[in-house]
Amino acid sequence: MLQKTSAPHVSAPGGISRVMLWVAAALVPGVLGQLWWFGPGVLIQLAWCVLIALAAEALALRLRGQPVEVGLGDCSVLICALLLGLTLPGHAPWYVGLTATLSAVLLGKHVYGGLGHNPFNPAMIGYVVALIGFPIEMTRWTHPDAAVPLAEVWAAFSGALLPDQWTAATALEVFKLERGGMYEAEFKASRDIFGLFGGRGVEWVNALFLAGGLLLLLRGIITWHGPLGLLGALGLCALIGWDGGSSEGHGSALLHWFSGATMLGAWFILTDPVSTSATPWGRFVCGALAGVVTYCIRVWGTYPDAIAFGVLLSNFAAPLIDYYLRPRVYGHGRGAGRADE
Amino acid sequence: MDELTLLLGAILVYNFALVQFLGLCPFMGVSGQLEGAIGMSLATAFVLTLSSSVSYAVYHWALVPLQVEFLRTIAFIITIAALVQLTEMTVRRLSPLLHRILGLFLPLITSNCAVLGVALLNTYRPENDTLLKATLYGFGAAVGFSLVLILMAALRERLLAANVPHPFRGAPLGLISAGLMALTFAGFAGMV
Structure with missing residues (x-):
């Protein structure tokens, strides 16, 4: 088929997924730093948010009758989930991440028409929903010097209260x-x-x-x-x-x-x-x-x-x-x- | 300083549309287009400032001395409606241009809950104890309302181009957006 687009043309390989993967790559040092200082809870939150986000994205795309592989393939939901997971405290229970991610992907993104149409940053919508909905759980930041045993991290994720010596108010x-x-x-x-x-x-x-x-x-x-x-x-x-x-x-x-x-x-x-x-x-x-x-x-x-x-x-x-x-439009005055x- | 705090509080922290949920009909109804939203904002600023000062005068200088505070709702409605109607007629005669800008919106906003709301809140809030403060509270309420109305209108104009799923087009998405904005404004809680 003959497709016409107007000049100027800039060709770049890869498209959205390439940009998103670069963003993910740029996040890596920060993620490693957060992992070093705040322990394995960070990874659990990230994995949980990514899992929920992919499922929610696939569900929303299916409901809207759009091709699921294309929607998941552009990796935008992956970035959204990673950013959200990084903002959640490492010892937040599972339902905080669940609520936040569902709000982000469904309310923040798909209700507005999906990628490219959302007026608000979906990850921040998810974070604010969690912050207002779970004010106590959202304060469970790990103390940077605490070496929390993995079993305790897992217990905190499944809803148990973490002992006070491992959590701390942020600076x-x-x-x-x-x-x-x-x-x-x-x-x-x-x-x-x-x-x-x-x-x-x-x-x-x-x-x-x-x-x-x-x-x-x-x-x-x-x-x-x-x-x-x-x-x-x-x-x-x-x-x-x-x-x-x-x-x-x-x-x-x-x-x-x-x-x-x-x-x-x-x-x-x-x-x-x-x-x-x-x-x-x-x-x-x-x-x-x-x-x-x-x-x-x-x-x-x-x-x-x-x-x-x-x-x-x-x-x-x-x-x-x-x-x-x-x-200013080139060749025209102000306000044209x-x-x- | 007290007055400034009161003003900022009315604009951001206790925003009429997003925190107190007053005036939602014009907030949803007139936010489709930026032009209309700006006209409505000017009318709101005018009516809320006027009605908060007049209702303060009626309450403190007529109802309280006569010990008939229980009549405040009806007294406010009548004085505000009469006053705005009179102003509208005056504006029509004196300044056709201003009337063209405010015209339709004046009667629309006068019958709104935000107008009665600001008059009643002025009597409930012990810190609004002078005429100046009561007027500033009304003005701040109007500025806060106008701010979110205009931002919402610009946002909804952009949403016209979005590929919104069918069930959410129009009012549902407007209400969801308003809810998300209210979440954002929750960040200002506790500032004054």
Whole structure:
């Protein structure tokens, strides 16, 4: 059959699955880091999320009468499940991952028409559903120094309560809630959950995700606009709120960059090409919005980390940002081609 | 500072559409197109600000001194409806342009639960104790409502191009999107 498409043409081998596999490859160092610091629970969550996601994707494709092999073959659901699995605490019971993954794949993706049509990042939808639905289970992070026996990890996954000595509040949570009038440096030295510049363990996991993100940037799979917007806005807010480390301070830029899910969010989640803005500067604005929201919720809200909320809010604003930040059509004046003109 | 907190709280933390579930009819009904949503937003800002200040005056300067607070629902409805109707007639005479922008939306939003809601909430919330604060609360509610209405409209315009499964087209997907937005706004909980 004769198919006509208009110029310009760029040919690239592989298509979506190639991009997705590069993203998966870039995630590997971060996953290994998380495995090193937080134990085998990470792998269990990842495997469980991938399993449920593949099943849910196949079911949804079947119900919608679309070819299952093509839908599974593009690997997009695999990335969604991996990102979601990385955000769940290693000792969350099985039903947390189940709810989160089903929400992500069905509510976040297929209700909107599947790959390429979802306005929100599916993984973050799943995470937020789990966070609001299971607030206690979602705090069961492993202590970075605890060597938890495999049997206990499995018991936690099947629903048993893990003894307290193996779980710990994250650095951001401790920093937010338990400061008790101490100077920042003094407080950080007194608690073993802080590392050199961020949260203990988490700082290296973040650094590895940063490395993975830079790999994607080098490969041309993502652009720098979104991550720079998020990290820049978060760092700028932290600088404005920085008071030299008093007992009332809100934490340095390094603490905000290298704790929680900052790097994962900035390089892997915000850069999802479907749910973020379609234009380069729109992506920058989306990133900056996510960064500001993240900082505000981290400092004044109830949630210790807020990358998910920031990213979702920027997804939510992306269509409007696209509406007002249209690139100039070559050869026309500003605002040409807007719907109302 | 108190006033700023109140305003931010009304816009983000206690968002009228997404957290308090008030004004859902226009939120779902007018969010199909960005143009309509912007007109509705302006009308909402106008009516909510006006009605919150007027209902504050009616409640604190008429109903409370006369000890007939139990009449507040009916008193609010009557004063707000009369006032908006009068304003609409005035606007029509004085500024046809403004009337063309707000025109249809004024009567639509006046009969909405968000308008009565802001008047009643002002009497229930002990921190809204001055005329300024009550007015700001109404204005903040309107800004928050307009914000999510306009974002929703832009989102729904984009969804028109999406390959949505048949049973979810239109209102179901709108409600699911609103629910997902409400999940996002839950992140602001506890900020003020």
